[in-house]
Amino acid sequence: MLFEPIIDGILTNGYGMTDNFLAPGDVTALAGRLRERRAAGQFRAAGIGNQQVTVENTIRGDEILWLEEATATPEETAFLLRIGEFVQYVNRTCYLGLRDYEFHYALYPPGTFYKRHLDQFRSDSRRKLSVICYLNTDWQESDGGQLAIYLPDSDETSEQQITVSPVGGRLVCFESGRLEHEVLPATRERLSVTGWLKTG
Ligand SMILES: O=C(O)CCC(=O)C(=O)O
Numbered sequence: 001m002l003f004e005p006i007i008d009g010i011l012t013n014g015y016g017m018t019d020n021f022l023a024p025g026d027v028t029a030l031a032g033r034l035r036e037r038r039a040a041g042q043f044r045a046a047g048i049g050n051q052q053v054t055v056e057n058t059i060r061g062d063e064i065l066w067l068e069e070a071t072a073t074p075e076e077t078a079f080l081l082r083i084g085e086f087v088q089y090v091n092r093t094c095y096l097g098l099r100d101y102e103f104h105y106a107l108y109p110p111g112t113f114y115k116r117h118l119d120q121f122r123s124d125s126r127r128k129l130s131v132i133c134y135l136n137t138d139w140q141e142s143d144g145g146q147l148a149i150y151l152p153d154s155d156e157t158s159e160q161q162i163t164v165s166p167v168g169g170r171l172v173c174f175e176s177g178r179l180e181h182e183v184l185p186a187t188r189e190r191l192s193v194t195g196w197l198k199t200g
């Protein structure tokens with residue numbers, strides 16, 4: 001079962017991953033749609049903080065576009081349906097009480113990054129799981145752009161850093177309120193769909 005290793009990973013290591021969340025054809029279809037929407041001027045510089053209005057390139061340099069069911073294209077609808085299946089699986093196995101999700105496209109121009117942060121806002125604990133799905137074809141380790149996740153050791157006094165390359169079709173998931181992480185700069189454009197599975 002495709003979703004099982006993701007949840008197993010979260011329970012054993014704090015983060016979960018699968019390399020086949022999307023098939024190569026779905027990756028190119030979504031990446032194409034992302035580029036088309038960006039060319040149409042629909043993307044905005046991502047903000048920071050609760051209202052996401054402050055643009056601060058020294059913290060994050062990506063451009064984003066939120067996915068909306070009402071205006072979704074067939075490949076976007078297919079992606080959101082797959083996420084819906086994942087949510088159902090998580091609710092059957094983990095009792096997190098997930099009820100909602102939100103996703104945005106993200107594009108990091110070469111050299112941009114997202115400094116170490118936690119995804120859960122102080123005033124909003126509804127974000128339970130962070131989910132990132134990469135849309136990059138032929139990504140090489142030397143292209144950079146890794147996601148670095150900081151895993152606290154069990155005594156909480158030290159930590160371990162693991163890195164994940166943004167390989168197309170790969171999905172990474174972790175608890176939004178628990179794990180700090182960062183996006184390292186890449187030498188080429190780095191594409192993804194990022195979102196949060198939320199309680200009510
Ligand atoms: O793209 C990634 O690997 C992580 C993105 C991220 O941390 C975020 O958007 O909050």
Ligand SMILES: [Fe+2]
Nearest residue numbers: 117118119181
């Ligand atoms: Fe994040």
